[in-house]
Amino acid sequence: MSARLLLPLFLGAAVTLAAMPAQARTPKLSLIEQAQSCDGGPACPYFPDVYKSDYAFRQAFNIGLKKAGLKRQRWVPDGVASPLKPVEIDGKARLLSSVCEPHNCGHRYSILYDPAQRSMTGVYVGSDAKGEPRTVYFGEPSIAEADLLYKN
Numbered sequence: 001m002s003a004r005l006l007l008p009l010f011l012g013a014a015v016t017l018a019a020m021p022a023q024a025r026t027p028k029l030s031l032i033e034q035a036q037s038c039d040g041g042p043a044c045p046y047f048p049d050v051y052k053s054d055y056a057f058r059q060a061f062n063i064g065l066k067k068a069g070l071k072r073q074r075w076v077p078d079g080v081a082s083p084l085k086p087v088e089i090d091g092k093a094r095l096l097s098s099v100c101e102p103h104n105c106g107h108r109y110s111i112l113y114d115p116a117q118r119s120m121t122g123v124y125v126g127s128d129a130k131g132e133p134r135t136v137y138f139g140e141p142s143i144a145e146a147d148l149l150y151k152n
Contacts, residue, residue: 032057032115035084035095044083047099047111052077057113060120060139068138070124075101076109082152084113090142092116098152110152112145123149 031045032054038044050057065072073079079099087096092114100108107126114120121139123146128134137146 030054031084032095032113036086036093036115038083038086042083044085046083047081047097048077048079050084050097051099056118057120060113060118061109061111061122064120064122064138065124068124068136070136070138073101073107078102080105087112087148089144089148096148096152110149112141112149121145121149125150 031050035045035050051061052058061076062072076099080102081099082097084095084097087094089112093116095113095115096111097113098108098110100106109122109124111120111122119139121141122137123141124134124136124138126134135150137149141149
């Protein structure tokens, strides 16, 4: 093909790209990436949204619970939650959030997610089968992490 025939084709493509909104050309950030740049406000992703959409996050949570001998409560995917908020603890960037049972926040999980390692530490605060208070940490949190998780 000659350059004369290709020139209109290239010009048409250039005009089409230039007219395309910037949003269409910018790759959409994952909820984890959005959370990493959030201020913890209401526009940030919430625990249930990330749990439902991010496989690595969901796996880290479920595996952490299983290793600690805990079962995931059925309300977790639709629980009352706080937005994921970036924090630095023990020199590592983490995402902090919590989720509790609707209408009963006496049963809750508080988590710290490490996006780089795709790992999670957390705490379950609730009650056992006899109604006695129960606090179980999972993912082997450091002392500083455990303190932050319990207070969250």
